[in-house]
Amino acid sequence: xxxxxxxxKSYGSVRALDGLELTLAGGPVGLLGPNGAGKTTLIxxxxxxxxxxxxxxxxxxxxxxxxxxxxxxxxxxxxxxxSDCLIPRMNGVELVTTLGRLSGLTATDALTRAHxxxxxxxxxxxxxxxxxxxxxxxxxxxxxxxxxxxxxxLLLLDEPTNGLDPKGRREMLELVHDxxxxxxxxxxxxxxxxxxxxxxxxxxxxxxxxxxxxTGAIEELTGADGRGFELELDGELAPFEAALAADGIAxxxxxxxxxxxxxxxxxxxADVLFALAARHEVxxxxxxxxxxxxxxxxxxxxxxxxxx
Amino acid sequence: xxxxxxxxxxxxxxxxLAPARLRCLPLLAAGVRVALKRKWPLLLYLPPFGAMLVLSxxxxxxxxxxxxxxxAVLTPAGANPxxxxxxxxxxxxxxVHTIVFWSVFGMGQFALLIAGWxxxxxxxxxxxxxxxxxxxxxxxxxxxxxxxxxxxxACFIGAGVxxxxxxxxxxxxxxxxxxxxxxxxxxxxxxxxxxxxxHTFVLASFMLAISSLFKRWAYAVVTIAGYVLLSSGLAxxxxxxxxxxxxxxxxxxxxxWRLAASIFEVEQVVGVRLDWSPALAWSGLGGVVALSWxxxxxxxxxxxxxA
Numbered sequence: 001x002x003x004x005x006x007x008x009k010s011y012g013s014v015r016a017l018d019g020l021e022l023t024l025a026g027g028p029v030g031l032l033g034p035n036g037a038g039k040t041t042l043i044x045x046x047x048x049x050x051x052x053x054x055x056x057x058x059x060x061x062x063x064x065x066x067x068x069x070x071x072x073x074x075x076x077x078x079x080x081x082x083s084d085c086l087i088p089r090m091n092g093v094e095l096v097t098t099l100g101r102l103s104g105l106t107a108t109d110a111l112t113r114a115h116x117x118x119x120x121x122x123x124x125x126x127x128x129x130x131x132x133x134x135x136x137x138x139x140x141x142x143x144x145x146x147x148x149x150x151x152x153x154l155l156l157l158d159e160p161t162n163g164l165d166p167k168g169r170r171e172m173l174e175l176v177h178d179x180x181x182x183x184x185x186x187x188x189x190x191x192x193x194x195x196x197x198x199x200x201x202x203x204x205x206x207x208x209x210x211x212x213x214x215t216g217a218i219e220e221l222t223g224a225d226g227r228g229f230e231l232e233l234d235g236e237l238a239p240f241e242a243a244l245a246a247d248g249i250a251x252x253x254x255x256x257x258x259x260x261x262x263x264x265x266x267x268x269x270a271d272v273l274f275a276l277a278a279r280h281e282v283x284x285x286x287x288x289x290x291x292x293x294x295x296x297x298x299x300x301x302x303x304x305x306x307x308x
Numbered sequence: 309x310x311x312x313x314x315x316x317x318x319x320x321x322x323x324x325l326a327p328a329r330l331r332c333l334p335l336l337a338a339g340v341r342v343a344l345k346r347k348w349p350l351l352l353y354l355p356p357f358g359a360m361l362v363l364s365x366x367x368x369x370x371x372x373x374x375x376x377x378x379x380a381v382l383t384p385a386g387a388n389p390x391x392x393x394x395x396x397x398x399x400x401x402x403x404v405h406t407i408v409f410w411s412v413f414g415m416g417q418f419a420l421l422i423a424g425w426x427x428x429x430x431x432x433x434x435x436x437x438x439x440x441x442x443x444x445x446x447x448x449x450x451x452x453x454x455x456x457x458x459x460x461x462a463c464f465i466g467a468g469v470x471x472x473x474x475x476x477x478x479x480x481x482x483x484x485x486x487x488x489x490x491x492x493x494x495x496x497x498x499x500x501x502x503x504x505x506x507h508t509f510v511l512a513s514f515m516l517a518i519s520s521l522f523k524r525w526a527y528a529v530v531t532i533a534g535y536v537l538l539s540s541g542l543a544x545x546x547x548x549x550x551x552x553x554x555x556x557x558x559x560x561x562x563x564x565w566r567l568a569a570s571i572f573e574v575e576q577v578v579g580v581r582l583d584w585s586p587a588l589a590w591s592g593l594g595g596v597v598a599l600s601w602x603x604x605x606x607x608x609x610x611x612x613x614x615a
Binding site: 044047049050067070071072074075077079081083084085086087088089090094098099101102103104105106109113116117119120122132146148150151178179182183 | 316317318319320321323325326327331334335338341342345429433434436437438439440441442443444445446447448449612613
């Protein structure tokens with residue numbers, strides 16, 4: 001869906017993107033990165049709003065640097081900007097209809113689609129109110145509706161939960177999840193909120209200083225490696241802990257009270273834990289493989305130490 | 309399937325998107341519709357349309373008097389023995405060209421107000437509310453965007469200048485005996501179209517250029533008013549100091565007056581002599597348009613890349 005090769009863009013002496021290499025097959029993808037990582041620049045380059053200094057980026061084979069490619073590409077992309085954006089003095093239906101017309105829908109189709117997508121995002125009777133008077137949550141939904149009006153193949157969503165209260169945030173995430181999974185839309189979701197990405201996306205790309213530092217499926221990145229375990233124990237733990245240490249296994253107590261162990265490299269399975277526990281009369285009530293959180297993955301991607 | 313928090317399913321679009329041609333038209337239609345939501349600014353059209361009625365009546369009367377007839381309002385007691393004399397005087401004193409000139413000249417002043425009201429916020433408000441973020445993520449070129457916005461302001465200016473002038477000319481056509489006005493002075497329609505097109509294009513381009521420089525309607529209006537007053541004052545001052553009317557070229561409104569005078573064959577208006585070179589007026593207006601479009605292009609290019 002998206003092919004990026006050697007993409008570079010600088011603003012004066014600031015290098016926003018530095019020879020970016022990335023291939024995204026499709027589906028819902030989270031684009032993570034700290035401020036200044038180049039996320040917004042990447043979206044602008046994909047839409048053809050900026051000219052790259054070097055390299056190329058294509059969406060479904062369309063090149064945004066040529067006028068024809070840009071037109072074709074923008075017809076197949078729905079963009080939900082991060083900041084507030086409205087067409088002055090238009091109500092919800094008028095705004096979505098007008099933008100549908102500009103995307104290439106006929107007048108009748110644009111009006112029909114406007115009502116359909118406004119229904120979908122839950123802007124019911126409010127659609128006839130002037131959008132300037134909408135609440136933040138309604139404006140976010142309206143922005144999503146206008147991005148969907150022409151039923152694009154790819155959605156570029158820039159911080160879609162920005163400024164939303166918990167209920168509004170949950171509703172927005174449900175919509176994005178539905179679009180990405182049930183409707184099988186290709187989504188590139190820019191966010192600095194890791195739970196948003198974790199809740200809605202299948203894959204993740206981490207950017208740092210204009211380069212991709214980590215990419216892959218969230219399931220795989222946060223998946224168990226067969227060496228880390230969470231334990232629930234009962235009995236006298238001191239001798240058991242000493243025996244584990246003698247075998248090179250550290251029993252740790254996490255902040256939330258969980259106990260975890262990390263088997264040494266080369267350990268084949270967790271049988272050693274059961275053997276030692278039996279020898280020291282400790283009962284193992286539960287044993288689970290430990291999974292990394294997206295936050296840990298993200299921080300690892302940024303090359304920083306994981307939090308204790 | 310639908311989002312668990314919502315009641316409606318997502319429906320796929322089964323039709324096809326049209327190729328990206330003339331995308332300025334939906335933008336124009338939406339712009340006019342939004343502008344017409346506020347009704348009271350339409351009061352700006354009352355003076356031009358009132359003047360149109362009066363001037364049309366004068367033209368109608370002229371042709372009646374020339375025929376030796378008198379409208380009932382002029383001869384309440386019935387037949388008037390002096391109608392022949394009055395008719396002769398009317399034919400000599402009332403020239404349709406002059407009346408059309410006065411129409412476009414007078415309406416031009418109102419057109420400035422109309423353009424200020426409807427045009428000053430067109431790009432400024434888009435920038436302030438972030439509408440350009442939505443527009444330029446669509447298959448909409450910069451030229452389409454500019455033409456759409458230009459079309460909106462041109463519609464409102466045109467309605468204030470073109471319609472009254474055409475109405476007066478049409479009155480003359482229908483009031484003149486045996487279509488004589490059309491056969492003898494039919495070219496006046498081309499003159500009207502030429503002048504109002506130039507007037508509308510210059511004013512709309514200038515208005516949009518100023519609008520693109522600000523984020524608020526009010527700042528754009530003040531700048532436009534200030535520029536028009538200052539340029540006219542400066543043009544008058546330099547013309548008076550140098551005893552040379554050519555300095556009037558510094559004022560776009562004076563250039564439009566000169567153009568109107570040239571097209572409708574009038575030599576002076578409200579005490580201002582309009583006998584300086586029309587070519588200079590064309591150059592002045594060309595300069596204003598070129599500068600306006602340069603500003604517009606640079607600003608809109610920036611809007612697109614900022615989007």
